[in-house]
Amino acid sequence: MFKKERTEIDAIDQELVKLFERRMDAVTEIARIKKEHQLPILDQSREDKVLDKVRGLTENKAYEDSVEDLFRSLMTITKAFETKQNEG
Numbered sequence: 001m002f003k004k005e006r007t008e009i010d011a012i013d014q015e016l017v018k019l020f021e022r023r024m025d026a027v028t029e030i031a032r033i034k035k036e037h038q039l040p041i042l043d044q045s046r047e048d049k050v051l052d053k054v055r056g057l058t059e060n061k062a063y064e065d066s067v068e069d070l071f072r073s074l075m076t077i078t079k080a081f082e083t084k085q086n087e088g
């Protein structure tokens, strides 16, 4: 049961991890610049734009709210990472 679907999910997860790492590389650089210029971690207007954009990119409208939830969670994770990165 589920073999085909879970094989598909495993392949997708592999790609997602790669993309997540790429995104985190960019986040790490942003965190470094924020620290250098003593800028706040949170940029609410940027987050609002990201959420608008990813909702618009969602082809299956049944997934739109879930995509927003995903990116809200993602940005919570990145902010926590940036905070940790810039401690001390």
Ligand SMILES: C=C(O[C@@H]1C=C(C(=O)O)C=C[C@H]1O)C(=O)O
Residues within 6 Å of the ligand: 027, 030, 041, 042, 043, 044, 046, 047, 050, 074, 075, 078, 079, 082
């Ligand atoms: C990565 C940044 O830091 C935070 C995280 C964001 C994100 O993960 O997309 C967006 C805005 C910021 O609240 C940024 O400022 O671009």
